[in-house]
Amino acid sequence: MQTEEVDILAFGAHADDVEIGMGGTIAKYTELGKKVVICDLTKAEMSSNGTVESRLKEAEKACRVLGVAKRVNAGLPDRGLFLTPEHIEMVAGIIRKYKPKVIFAPYPVDRHPDHGNCAKLVEEASFSAGVRKFRDSEQQDPHKAEAIYYFMINGFHKPDFAVDISGQIHQKISSLESYSSQFKVKEGTFQTPLVGDYIDSVVSREKMIGKEVGVDYAEGFFSTKPLLLSEDLLGGRK
Numbered sequence: 001m002q003t004e005e006v007d008i009l010a011f012g013a014h015a016d017d018v019e020i021g022m023g024g025t026i027a028k029y030t031e032l033g034k035k036v037v038i039c040d041l042t043k044a045e046m047s048s049n050g051t052v053e054s055r056l057k058e059a060e061k062a063c064r065v066l067g068v069a070k071r072v073n074a075g076l077p078d079r080g081l082f083l084t085p086e087h088i089e090m091v092a093g094i095i096r097k098y099k100p101k102v103i104f105a106p107y108p109v110d111r112h113p114d115h116g117n118c119a120k121l122v123e124e125a126s127f128s129a130g131v132r133k134f135r136d137s138e139q140q141d142p143h144k145a146e147a148i149y150y151f152m153i154n155g156f157h158k159p160d161f162a163v164d165i166s167g168q169i170h171q172k173i174s175s176l177e178s179y180s181s182q183f184k185v186k187e188g189t190f191q192t193p194l195v196g197d198y199i200d201s202v203v204s205r206e207k208m209i210g211k212e213v214g215v216d217y218a219e220g221f222f223s224t225k226p227l228l229l230s231e232d233l234l235g236g237r238k
């Protein structure tokens, strides 16, 4: 199988998950020339609003806004992201194909169980992708990403670190507005927790995280491993 090395491989259960959690960070790194691929594990076929086709179009539009190199869909079942050997193999195959430096996945504590299941699946797959004898017959080289970081979708938790997205907040909002079937109130729209003021609540969260680190807006992330302090003692604040 062909491989394409990328800097960031960001997983979500549904198209819009990655944008909600880290749209600003993605815009920031693509502006810096980093190669970013988004992988949606499902086609969100159980979604109350929109269709598989309309959501694919919305997802493509969001990618253009954020400068994402490629968006792929694993085609796993919506509301069926269970930890099975087949699902782990599928996701590990995607990690081996794109050989990311860093993997991102949803933070497991989230009101939507698919987001937590996506995190577990990516965690398992990421480990298996680095095991030389795992799925040896597929002729894919093993790959170990340097780190997995987790982004928030629903709710607020105190993050382990943050990325300044003050210069990218408008791109983030615009990427979210691409998903008009999910966030806009219109006739025939089923009233889900996303409809109405959801984008405002995400922007408020990023404002609050920004306040904690002394910038206008920031996205918060989690790491299961300790982070190394950089030599200039200032982390990313330059």
Ligand SMILES: [Zn+2]
Pocket (backbone or CB within 6 Å): 013, 014, 016, 017, 112, 114, 115, 153
């Ligand atoms: Zn979702």
